Amino acid sequence: MSLTEYNRWMQKNLEDPDLVEELEKMVGNAEAIEDAFYRNLAFGTGGLRGVIGAGSNRMNIYTVAKASQGIANDILKTCGEKARKVAVSYDSRNKSKEFAQIASEVFAANGITVYLYPQLMPTPCLSYAVRELDCAAGVMITASHNPAKYNGYKVYGSDGCQITTEAAERILAEIEKVDIFGDVKRIPFDTGMKKGAIASIPDSVYTGFVEEVKKLSLAKEEELDKHVKIVYSPLNGTGLKPVIRTLSELGYTDVTVVKEQEQPDGNFPTCPYPNPEIREAMQLSIEYAKRENAELVFATDPDCDRVGIAVRKGDDFVLLSGNETGCLLLDYICKMRIANNTMPKHPVMVKTIVTTDMGEKIASHYGVETINVLTGFKFIGEQIAILEEKGRKDDYIFGFEESYGYLSGTHVRDKDAVNGATLICEMFAYYKAKGIGLLEQLQNLYKQFGYEKNSLYSFEFEGAKGAEKMKHVMQQFRGCSEKICGYSIQHLYDYSDGIGDLPKSDVLKYVLENDCSIVVRPSGTEPKLKLYLSICASDMDAAENKEKELMKELKKWF
Numbered sequence: 001m002s003l004t005e006y007n008r009w010m011q012k013n014l015e016d017p018d019l020v021e022e023l024e025k026m027v028g029n030a031e032a033i034e035d036a037f038y039r040n041l042a043f044g045t046g047g048l049r050g051v052i053g054a055g056s057n058r059m060n061i062y063t064v065a066k067a068s069q070g071i072a073n074d075i076l077k078t079c080g081e082k083a084r085k086v087a088v089s090y091d092s093r094n095k096s097k098e099f100a101q102i103a104s105e106v107f108a109a110n111g112i113t114v115y116l117y118p119q120l121m122p123t124p125c126l127s128y129a130v131r132e133l134d135c136a137a138g139v140m141i142t143a144s145h146n147p148a149k150y151n152g153y154k155v156y157g158s159d160g161c162q163i164t165t166e167a168a169e170r171i172l173a174e175i176e177k178v179d180i181f182g183d184v185k186r187i188p189f190d191t192g193m194k195k196g197a198i199a200s201i202p203d204s205v206y207t208g209f210v211e212e213v214k215k216l217s218l219a220k221e222e223e224l225d226k227h228v229k230i231v232y233s234p235l236n237g238t239g240l241k242p243v244i245r246t247l248s249e250l251g252y253t254d255v256t257v258v259k260e261q262e263q264p265d266g267n268f269p270t271c272p273y274p275n276p277e278i279r280e281a282m283q284l285s286i287e288y289a290k291r292e293n294a295e296l297v298f299a300t301d302p303d304c305d306r307v308g309i310a311v312r313k314g315d316d317f318v319l320l321s322g323n324e325t326g327c328l329l330l331d332y333i334c335k336m337r338i339a340n341n342t343m344p345k346h347p348v349m350v351k352t353i354v355t356t357d358m359g360e361k362i363a364s365h366y367g368v369e370t371i372n373v374l375t376g377f378k379f380i381g382e383q384i385a386i387l388e389e390k391g392r393k394d395d396y397i398f399g400f401e402e403s404y405g406y407l408s409g410t411h412v413r414d415k416d417a418v419n420g421a422t423l424i425c426e427m428f429a430y431y432k433a434k435g436i437g438l439l440e441q442l443q444n445l446y447k448q449f450g451y452e453k454n455s456l457y458s459f460e461f462e463g464a465k466g467a468e469k470m471k472h473v474m475q476q477f478r479g480c481s482e483k484i485c486g487y488s489i490q491h492l493y494d495y496s497d498g499i500g501d502l503p504k505s506d507v508l509k510y511v512l513e514n515d516c517s518i519v520v521r522p523s524g525t526e527p528k529l530k531l532y533l534s535i536c537a538s539d540m541d542a543a544e545n546k547e548k549e550l551m552k553e554l555k556k557w558f
């Protein structure tokens, strides 16, 4: 199958010379051909995602055009003429702009009006545009925080949320029916613009987004020290303009941007893995902060939907995890809303099943209901739509996940790092005015709710062979039902059977007798197995010892 498809690509007169060159290099290399052609790109946690290059399993103008044709076919079947509108945005990655244009050409050729941002824009701005412009769908070209060799294609429904299980299956079925060379319609981009089939998204939409984020501030002016020294890195992505504009309009006076990571650059030259979850991505910002004597550091990923922070501890900086930041934000939001009298009667917080249970403890302390969903912020966005259908949209107060995603409003339906970053700065400025640091506040939460250490370990499994190995490791885990690492399993949750209302998913959770839990699942965005440890202990030292002991055993499995 792979070889037949490879030969078919070889015989086509491909318009992208990079692809032709790459295909020629594959001659006689069975493994390379297999990796590039053994399957079509599949919908994972964050839509389609893959390495940029030639092949059906790669991100290129053909796979992008094919996906767009499949979406177009779905829109033509399900929407009346007036509703046939799509919003498109793209980030700073290599080929992102080109892919956004190709997608626009395909939609326009199918009689679907395209609204395209005239310059790169974050994922949350796309979600906002879909809702604001009343579109049937949205497309964001990005591979989020993945390394530079990746790109991707996130698909949004009319509510501005990434499509979830049923819609994803329906659209994927449409995409699979499309022959990559024979069935795709396209018109030249310029023709589309001239005919008005492709239009630029007006600046008022972007301004509307910024205004919505600003409205989510919770503190009164006099409660904040807005002169706090902040260092910010957009990690060569889309965050620079919206983040700086929002912070400056809100009155923050001292924000330094990391020069080397300020301008959009898809090669991410100073930061090969532009993921604020890892220290290397924050390193340059931390060096700036030490030099500038700053107190707070934050970075947004290339499509500006996730944000990571570091805070000063003596002469150095410590990174806060997504769980820690999320818990601090949740506590802050609840406290402020109660003080402001804006807490709804039946407030709701949404988090994913791999996000700390401490979130639930904080929520319940403030009388907030917690909804747990599968990994993927799309499932958090989906819950907002469910509340909206019941006339309860305003009951949503916060959604967060351990992978650095936060959303405290309903203006968009995906994680929003402009919102997250703004709220983090506000929370910092609030506690600063009271003489409290974020680390100290975190300790206060641990005292109140019990200490819990959460860690994430990722194990890479590249290519077709890697995918097989991953399956094997999951099978081995499934074989364990009594003991793991010498500890009795008190509860085993296998989400592949579907638990409660959750869709089926390849996730295993073990609750152990020693107050620890282990979750293992294949990543839906990268060729990795992810292992989440959650350890309750009296303090950090005790938790670290437990973790070392568990990891000594668990590492052998991978």
Ligand SMILES: O=P(O)(O)OC[C@H]1O[C@H](O)[C@H](O)[C@@H](O)[C@@H]1O
Residues within 6 Å of the ligand: 045, 046, 144, 352, 375, 376, 377, 378, 401, 403, 405, 522, 523, 524, 525, 526, 530
């Ligand atoms: O763990 P993965 O499937 O790779 O997903 C990594 C992350 O991707 C996106 O950012 C989703 O919104 C997150 O919910 C998810 O945690």
